[in-house]
Amino acid sequence: MAKDLTCAAVLFVVAAVYYVLASGIGRSALSDEVGPAGLPVVYATILGGLAILLALKTGLRYLIARQRHTHAEPGKPRAAYVLGRAAGTLAIGAGYVLLVNILGYWLSLALLLPAMASYQGQPIGRRLVLISIAGATVFWVLFVWLLGIPMPQPWLGPLA
Amino acid sequence: MESLTQALTLLVTTPLVPAAALGVAWGILGGALPGISPSITMALVLPFTYGMDPGAAIVLLAATYVGAEYGGSIPAILINTPGTNAAAATVLDGYEMQKQGRGGEALGISLYSGVIGGLFGLTMLVLLTEPLARVALSFTPMAYFALGVLGLSVIASLSGESLIKGMAAGIIGLMIATVGSDPISGVPRFTFEQADLLDGIPPILVMVGLFAVSELLQQSSTGEWRKPDRDMARLRFPNAALRRRLAKPQLLGSVIGTFEGVMPGAGGTIASFMSYNEARRWSRNRDEFGKGSPEGVAAPETANNTVAATALVPVLSFGIPGSNSAAILLGGLLVHGIVPGPRLFAENGDVILGLYAGLFVASLSLLVLGMLILPVCLWLVNRPKAYLMAFIYALIFSGVYSIDYSLFDLALVLGAGTIGLTMRLVGLPFLPAVLGVVLGYLVESNYRRSLVLSGGDHFIFLEDRIALGLLSVAALFIVGSLATRTWRFLRATAN
Numbered sequence: 167m168a169k170d171l172t173c174a175a176v177l178f179v180v181a182a183v184y185y186v187l188a189s190g191i192g193r194s195a196l197s198d199e200v201g202p203a204g205l206p207v208v209y210a211t212i213l214g215g216l217a218i219l220l221a222l223k224t225g226l227r228y229l230i231a232r233q234r235h236t237h238a239e240p241g242k243p244r245a246a247y248v249l250g251r252a253a254g255t256l257a258i259g260a261g262y263v264l265l266v267n268i269l270g271y272w273l274s275l276a277l278l279l280p281a282m283a284s285y286q287g288q289p290i291g292r293r294l295v296l297i298s299i300a301g302a303t304v305f306w307v308l309f310v311w312l313l314g315i316p317m318p319q320p321w322l323g324p325l326a
Numbered sequence: 327m328e329s330l331t332q333a334l335t336l337l338v339t340t341p342l343v344p345a346a347a348l349g350v351a352w353g354i355l356g357g358a359l360p361g362i363s364p365s366i367t368m369a370l371v372l373p374f375t376y377g378m379d380p381g382a383a384i385v386l387l388a389a390t391y392v393g394a395e396y397g398g399s400i401p402a403i404l405i406n407t408p409g410t411n412a413a414a415a416t417v418l419d420g421y422e423m424q425k426q427g428r429g430g431e432a433l434g435i436s437l438y439s440g441v442i443g444g445l446f447g448l449t450m451l452v453l454l455t456e457p458l459a460r461v462a463l464s465f466t467p468m469a470y471f472a473l474g475v476l477g478l479s480v481i482a483s484l485s486g487e488s489l490i491k492g493m494a495a496g497i498i499g500l501m502i503a504t505v506g507s508d509p510i511s512g513v514p515r516f517t518f519e520q521a522d523l524l525d526g527i528p529p530i531l532v533m534v535g536l537f538a539v540s541e542l543l544q545q546s547s548t549g550e551w552r553k554p555d556r557d558m559a560r561l562r563f564p565n566a567a568l569r570r571r572l573a574k575p576q577l578l579g580s581v582i583g584t585f586e587g588v589m590p591g592a593g594g595t596i597a598s599f600m601s602y603n604e605a606r607r608w609s610r611n612r613d614e615f616g617k618g619s620p621e622g623v624a625a626p627e628t629a630n631n632t633v634a635a636t637a638l639v640p641v642l643s644f645g646i647p648g649s650n651s652a653a654i655l656l657g658g659l660l661v662h663g664i665v666p667g668p669r670l671f672a673e674n675g676d677v678i679l680g681l682y683a684g685l686f687v688a689s690l691s692l693l694v695l696g697m698l699i700l701p702v703c704l705w706l707v708n709r710p711k712a713y714l715m716a717f718i719y720a721l722i723f724s725g726v727y728s729i730d731y732s733l734f735d736l737a738l739v740l741g742a743g744t745i746g747l748t749m750r751l752v753g754l755p756f757l758p759a760v761l762g763v764v765l766g767y768l769v770e771s772n773y774r775r776s777l778v779l780s781g782g783d784h785f786i787f788l789e790d791r792i793a794l795g796l797l798s799v800a801a802l803f804i805v806g807s808l809a810t811r812t813w814r815f816l817r818a819t820a821n
Contacts, residue, residue, distance in 0.1 A: 216497065262723060288710070315727070
């Protein structure tokens with residue numbers, strides 16, 4: 167029940183923000199009858215309508231459930247824990263994106279691999295270091311050497 | 327008979343067999359890496375074809391395409407990351423099977439279905455190139471719009487428990503597809519003055535974010551994965567009973583793949599989603615879909631491998647490339663002085679016969695190479711969870727960067743992953759959103775082009791016979807899904 171209401175609220179906010187942004191899209195002399203904002207406004211309106219419909223449906227279900235004296239579904243107490251752990255994983259990824267242009271592809275990977283593995287509970291030790299170095303080298307061979315992808319170079323020079 | 331003899335002679339006297347095997351091996355590698363699309367895999371091999379015999383060069387390129395289309399299913403099944411757009415529908419049941427410790431079975435089904443689809447597509451290519459190409463040429467913007475609507479109509483049955491949530495997810499996908507330059511006037515929309523967003527958000531980034539990154543984010547808070555039984559983790563081909571069960575979804579996938587493949591622009595993604603949907607509709611085990619159904623793997627895999635062959639129809643007949651991969655193949659033909667068109671068979675009959683023979687070898691190579699490569703992949707995904715998650719993260723970043731050499735794309739994938747996690751937490755399904763992202767541009771651009779042609783008159787969609795036919799089928803799909811939902815609801819209420 168709470169999940170559906172949260173879903174309806176999130177959808178409504180998305181629809182409202184998107185509608186405001188869509189309304190601000192300018193027209194051009196090349197525009198057709200529908201215009202660049204035409205379909206986005208329709209999409210936002212439909213999404214807003216669906217959000218309201220979902221909220222009404224959830225409310226109705228709640229009323230019926232209360233009349234029948236049934237218990238509401240228990241909330242999931244782990245949601246905050248899930249979000250906290252996910253934020254940590256995201257932070258590791260964001261760290262890679264920020265550092266890769268400074269440290270270069272190989273070194274950034276050699277740091278990403280142990281960071282992620284140790285975040286997931288792998289003890290830090292010689293094995294983890296060796297696997298990370300080997301892993302970063304395998305990725306470098308595959309993407310840079312074999313596929314010829316110009317991965318980011320280290321800012322400090324090729325030696326880094 | 328004379329052509330068959332000639333094709334067999336070409337196989338023996340020219341380097342077609344090694345070219346086909348090499349192309350498939352390279353293609354599987356490229357397709358299996360998220361972000362390395364079939365077209366990038368083909369583009370990487372293109373320079374090596376310049377000095378080659380024309381027949382072997384074309385076979386190398388076509389076999390790379392076949393291998394890459396198949397390769398996309400490997401990460402889709404094993405790590406919830408579609409290697410190609412067309413493999414997105416395989417994720418649904420393939421990854422469920424992997425989570426249940428049946429990854430070996432899922433890979434066996436996908437390989438078996440991929441070979442069936444490839445051979446069926448090749449047969450269609452040989453027999454029906456001319457008539458099928460004529461159908462493709464008669465497609466107008468109205469028909470393409472209707473085709474997009476037909477694809478979107480699948481949302482009604484892919485929505486899971488809540489139709490409202492499914493439709494909302496579909497709309498979110500359509501919204502994401504509007505980011506970038508307007509298809510008619512070029513006005514920037516939702517780009518926030520970021521030049522990186524002017525070309526829109528590539529669907530593969532959204533898919534990798536929604537499926538793979540959000541899975542990593544959610545798995546961050548769970549314990550060690552259950553180890554599958556040693557026997558279950560082995561590559562297993564379907565037995566006789568399962569092969570009989572898979573025949574229907576494979577037939578549906580082959581027919582839909584043929585239809586979609588010959589139309590420029592439609593491609594394997596619509597084919598695999600529609601095949602998945604139809605396989606579920608006609609299955610006796612409908613309730614298993616989404617929970618690890620073998621049919622849910624077989625149908626989309628057959629369809630996208632059929633498309634890999636039938637997509638060559640418009641290229642060979644008219645020189646119309648329906649996709650980036652087809653455009654690179656066309657480039658390969660032109661580099662060797664082979665001009666596609668009605669006179670192709672008269673002027674370069676031996677090259678085309680060689681291509682057919684090479685594609686046949688490529689399909690068989692797929693089977694042999696798959697049997698060699700897949701056990702290694704299965705071993706890799708059964709390593710400790712912490713290492714596996716770290717390597718998947720590194721693979722996602724490396725693969726996504728390879729698309730456009732852009733760090734901005736990595737940020738987009740992390741953003742899509744966050745949206746995916748939010749969708750998981752509030753119970754919004756992914757597949758409708760993916761359909762919206764993939765079909766959004768096709769629907770909007772052709773809807774508006776049609777209205778420009780008609781001066782704003784919507785009746786143009788009913789006047790075009792193909793559009794009317796496709797829209798009628800879409801309406802039937804939607805009404806059928808709604809009727810089924812209502813029937814189930816009434817039955818549940820009565821019980």
